Each structure stands twice: as structure tokens, then as C-alpha cells.
Amino acid sequence: MSEFRRFVVSLLPDDRTMRGMMRAFEAFLEILRCPCRAALAVDHDEVRCEGCGKVFPIVRGRPVLIDEARSVFAVDDYHRAPAETRTLPRQVREWIRRLPSTSVNLSATRCFAAMKQHLFAQSAAPVVLVVGSGLEGKGMATVAQDPAIRLVTLDPSPCSDAAIFGDAHDLPFSDASVDGVVVQAVLEHVADPVRCVAEIHRVLKPSGIVYSEIPFMQQVHLEGFDFTRFTHVGHRRLFREFDELDSGAVAGAGTALAWSWRYFLGSLTRSPRLRKHLTRFGRVTGFAFELTDYVVGAHPSSLDAASCTYFLGTKGAGPVSDKDVLAGYRGCLRES
Numbered sequence: 001m002s003e004f005r006r007f008v009v010s011l012l013p014d015d016r017t018m019r020g021m022m023r024a025f026e027a028f029l030e031i032l033r034c035p036c037r038a039a040l041a042v043d044h045d046e047v048r049c050e051g052c053g054k055v056f057p058i059v060r061g062r063p064v065l066i067d068e069a070r071s072v073f074a075v076d077d078y079h080r081a082p083a084e085t086r087t088l089p090r091q092v093r094e095w096i097r098r099l100p101s102t103s104v105n106l107s108a109t110r111c112f113a114a115m116k117q118h119l120f121a122q123s124a125a126p127v128v129l130v131v132g133s134g135l136e137g138k139g140m141a142t143v144a145q146d147p148a149i150r151l152v153t154l155d156p157s158p159c160s161d162a163a164i165f166g167d168a169h170d171l172p173f174s175d176a177s178v179d180g181v182v183v184q185a186v187l188e189h190v191a192d193p194v195r196c197v198a199e200i201h202r203v204l205k206p207s208g209i210v211y212s213e214i215p216f217m218q219q220v221h222l223e224g225f226d227f228t229r230f231t232h233v234g235h236r237r238l239f240r241e242f243d244e245l246d247s248g249a250v251a252g253a254g255t256a257l258a259w260s261w262r263y264f265l266g267s268l269t270r271s272p273r274l275r276k277h278l279t280r281f282g283r284v285t286g287f288a289f290e291l292t293d294y295v296v297g298a299h300p301s302s303l304d305a306a307s308c309t310y311f312l313g314t315k316g317a318g319p320v321s322d323k324d325v326l327a328g329y330r331g332c333l334r335e336s
């Protein structure tokens, strides 16, 4: 075997990894539910609902727990996903994650450390659900790589490596079954973010904790599968059933300007090929704008123009009033 071939083979998931993937969701079978909320049982290469009798296929080791009547995703999408459209091998993505990233995130490292502390105060082996986990989010390593934390990943994309194919509108988990939920840059891509947050609230235990990031000043992305933006206050209102521990800007006005610069350059031409080159040029030259976020990104004036905001909170007893939500505005536009 040539050195090059040996190198390529080393990038592919081995049998042990594949067997691990086959069993990843089964470790959570006790808390997994049919979208009708009844318990599930594994039957060879299918998962069967013990309530409504519905059968869900297991594709590439992952159950497709999608209710087609209520979702934009179809079960056939998962059977059809060709191998060449799958993401990079797990080992390559692991290396990429370890590279220093140029994208700004002022909150994740601090919030995940606080989340981890909260989780272990509640349980010695907490379960954390990562919604929309096509890729491990920035700063998440402190939670994801702790062997005592039982991480379960869910994503609707046929190309993702999540343990479960599922839709955030109908989380396939029993009530009050998980200790933590992570939802980073996902809720702009769902048709009904209110329903998804209600689902997060439902599956969290009474002491559960959630970390959410949602873009505010960002252009359309993910091939147009993009619905909504939230201000910092709007993000707080979306999670009004939760008690706030922390919130603010993930990335500030500098990152927002870098995105705008890139998309402005891309808008100057109808040619897809030229647009690709112009946006690549914009990505390199807009980098300096992003660096300003490390200096002023957390300032109140930057929050009004933030590229993305975060919310860290615990499951609360009832909704926070709109008056209190508004009182939480921390930008610079209100006269003192």
C-alpha cells in the first residue's frame, strides 16, 4: 500500500467507528420517543413506535425519527443521500475543529464552562442534546469532550454525522429527559422557532440549562434555507420561559460589517464564477473588520449591530413578561 493510499485510508471511519455509530442512538433508547410521544423499540434495521405502530428506518446507523406530515423533510431524502455528498470523514473534521478559527465568538467558551458547572451540580452523568449538530459548535469542546457528559446529537441533514436524524420542531425525546440543550446558529434555519424552543423547554428537566446562539445582522446563508433573525431582546423573548443566566453578543458590529462587505461584493455580478472570486476576496479583506470585535464587540453600541447574539438560561417556572424583556435591552439607543 502506498504512503498516499495509507494516508487516505487512515482518514476513513474504521469498522469500530461504524459499529459505534450503529449503537450511538441505542444508548438513548430509553428517552427516545416517536413524534407521537410513545416509546420506541429497535427491530433489526427499523425503529418501531410502541404506541401508533409507525415504523422508522435506520439509515447509515441513524434512526430517521421524522414525522413527514409535520416536517419539510421526507424519509426518502435519507435513503437517497449519495455518499459523495456526505461531509468530510470524522477524523478530518476533528482535525479542522482543532485548528485556530478566524471567526469571532466572544461568548461560547465562557458559557460552556458555566453550563458544565451547572450540569455537574445537577447530575454526575448529565445528558446534553445538541440540536442541529452538523458540526460541533465553536467553544463546545469543554462539554463535548468530557467523558462524563452523555452527548446526543440530532440533525435533519442527511449529510450530517448526528446520532439521530430528527426535526427540531418535534424533538424525538420524552418530557423532562435531558439536562442540557445546545442550539448554535440553528433557529434561523427553522420555519417555526417558537415551536422549536417550546420543544427544547419540554425535553429539558426542571433544572435543565440551554445555550442558544442566533444571528442578528447576517445575510442569507445555508443555500437559502434561512427564515429568521432576532435582536438581542427578541432572542430573550423567544426564550421567555427560561430564567436568564447570561446573554449578549457572540460577535459584534465588526463581524456584521465583514459579512456585509462580502455579500456586497458578491452582489456586483450575475456571474456565479465571478461572485465566488469576489466573495473569496471579501472574506480575506473583511477579516480586519472582524478583529475589531475582540476590542469593542461586547460594547453596548456593538450589541445594537451584533452579527449574532447568545442566550444562556435555565428552565423557568413561567414566562418573563414583555415589560421585563424590554427592561433587559442593553444597547446604546435608550436615553439615560
Ligand SMILES: [Zn+2]
Pocket (backbone or CB within 6 Å): 034, 035, 036, 037, 038, 049, 050, 051, 052, 053, 054
Ligand atoms: Zn408513534
